[in-house]
Amino acid sequence: MTTLKRKRARANGEGTIYQRKDSRWEAAGYVLAADGTRKRIRVYGTTRREAADKLAEKITDSNRGLPVATADSTVGDYLTYWLGSVAIHRLRENTHTRYAACVRLHLIPGLGTKKVARLTAKDVRTFLDRLRTTCQCCTQGLDTEQKQCCAVGECCQKRLSASTVTYVHSVLKSALEHAVREDELPRNVARNVKAATPRPRRFQPLTPVEARQFLDAARADRLHALYELALRTGLRKGELLGLHWEDLDLTTGTATIRRSLQRTRTGGLTHLPTKTRASERRIALPTECIHSLKEHRGRQDRERGQAGSAWSDSGLVFTTPTGRPLDPANLTRRFRSFLHRAGLRRIRFHDLRHSTATLLLEQGVDLVVIKELLGHAHIGVTAGVYAHVRLRLQRQAIDTLGHALGPSDNDSDDPPAVAVVR
The missing domain is CATH 1.10.443.10 (Intergrase catalytic core)
Incomplete structure (x- = not known):
């Protein structure tokens, strides 16, 4: 007599777990969403255990009252969730404050009503282009409060700097990258948008x-x-x-x-x-x-x-x-x-630091030594910040070589003496 193996019953709240045709495992369950409702989410893993652990982690957070972002969340809801539940544990406080201001002033007004899952690279590019060209007094309503700018027919054309637009873009990329890691999005559309590289801030180090x-x-x-x-x-x-x-x-x-x-x-x-x-x-x-x-x-x-x-x-x-x-x-x-x-x-006080690096570079100190002294994470940071100094030194070196190779009063047609190379 054949004994049928009974399928293990799932515990209450465990959700649904099954293997897909592409051999991946999918787990689904209901969690507290960023907008306050309960919504069904799906997570994936290469093994049943991996998918179950991912879902269990989200359900545990949900049971603790922490909202979980879902694919049908709006960008505004998702960014609010990300700032309060993810970024706050990973960023220094002052950095988190700057991120929050960026989200409040620019990202939510510009993209907040769009669905995260339907956000496209074109949406992000259009948003960034509008951010570059729109007067911020008008956008944030400051002209109405203070009776100036567009409110009185004299727009001040106060636009965001290129570095600020780049910063806004980087905050959006960081937030969406988390959604990709959490399997809420297949790709980070903000990374597909190539923002113009802002000109480095000009500084005048001490001579x-x-x-x-x-x-x-x-x-x-x-x-x-x-x-x-x-x-x-x-x-x-x-x-x-x-x-x-x-x-x-x-x-x-x-x-x-x-x-x-x-x-x-x-x-x-x-x-x-x-x-x-x-x-x-x-x-x-x-x-x-x-x-x-x-x-x-x-x-x-x-x-x-x-x-x-x-x-x-x-x-x-x-x-x-x-x-x-x-x-x-x-x-x-x-x-x-x-x-x-x-x-x-x-x-600025920070220009003392720039002065140190500039003076060292001009004295021929190796870039690696300067990077270690300044405590930069990567040598590319050092090279990028002081690119203009290095270019000036290159010009000086080329001019020096030009003088050496130029005509001299002592030139003669006699062949050069043979030098012994050791």
């Missing part, structure tokens, strides 16, 4: 003469050591403000960059990991910086004694006179004031 004037003027400033360290090593503002004395070895002349001090909306002044994994690095300190840091430590010891019980022992290298962390915005204001008092050209 060697200006750099020497800067260092001379900084000697009389309380933050002399910070300014000198910024120009001689190219450290970012947050990296400088996040330095602890324990990160410095003034005996061997090294500094370990582990963290960055930034102001966030929720946490105030907060120590965060470095910008990228490559930014966490160990650098050699110039002799001049070692001397100025030792002098700075002596000054800080005197300030600690003068502050008494009001001193806040943060362990930071650069602090207020009472030992508290220096706010990045306050440092920017102090820097501008310092430049004005010293009669120096006005530059």
Whole structure:
């Protein structure tokens, strides 16, 4: 007598799992969607276990009250879900804030009502073209609120910069890429749209003469050591403000960059990991910086004694006179004031970092060494930012070769002497 093998009953909420004709496994079930309703989703895997695990993960999130994006979600609903449930766990807070502003101001007004599954490359390209050419005062209704621009018949033509349009495009690509990884979309249509490469931001680094004037003027400033360290090593503002004395070895002349001090909306002044994994690095300190840091430590010891019980022992290298962390915005204001008092050209604090790299390049330092000093993730970043410097050096090299190959008064028809090549 043949005994029929009974099919295992699915547990409540497990969903449907079966093998497709293309040999992949498909699992389907109901989850909480981004618009607040319950919708059926499908996930796929090369094995039954893989498909079941993917569906179980989505159902678990749904049971915890976390919405799951579905293919028939609108772009607006999906972006809201992505920001609140995915990006918030992967991005630094300030980056997430910028992403959220980008979604709120541009992506949702421009593409929010379209279905994610029906979004095409043409839709994205049309949206980006409109973003480049439309006055933002009119688009965001600022003219009506303030009775200006188009509201009074005098459009100011305030368009987004090319870099901002590129940023909006990159945020959309990141969001849709997650939908592809989650098997909600077969492809990322935003990646099929080639946006125009924005021109690199122009910056005016210090010339060697200006750099020497800067260092001379900084000697009389309380933050002399910070300014000198910024120009001689190219450290970012947050990296400088996040330095602890324990990160410095003034005996061997090294500094370990582990963290960055930034102001966030929720946490105030907060120590965060470095910008990228490559930014966490160990650098050699110039002799001049070692001397100025030792002098700075002596000054800080005197300030600690003068502050008494009001001193806040943060362990930071650069602090207020009472030992508290220096706010990045306050440092920017102090820097501008310092430049004005010293009669120096006005530059951004970040231009000190550009000055470091430019001066090193002009001295013939290898690009790889500069990349490691600056803490760039890839050498392509270093090469791209300073492409104009490298081009200028190429021209100088070509001109030098041209002078060497040009006619000379000492030219003669005599054959050159045979040189011994070793």
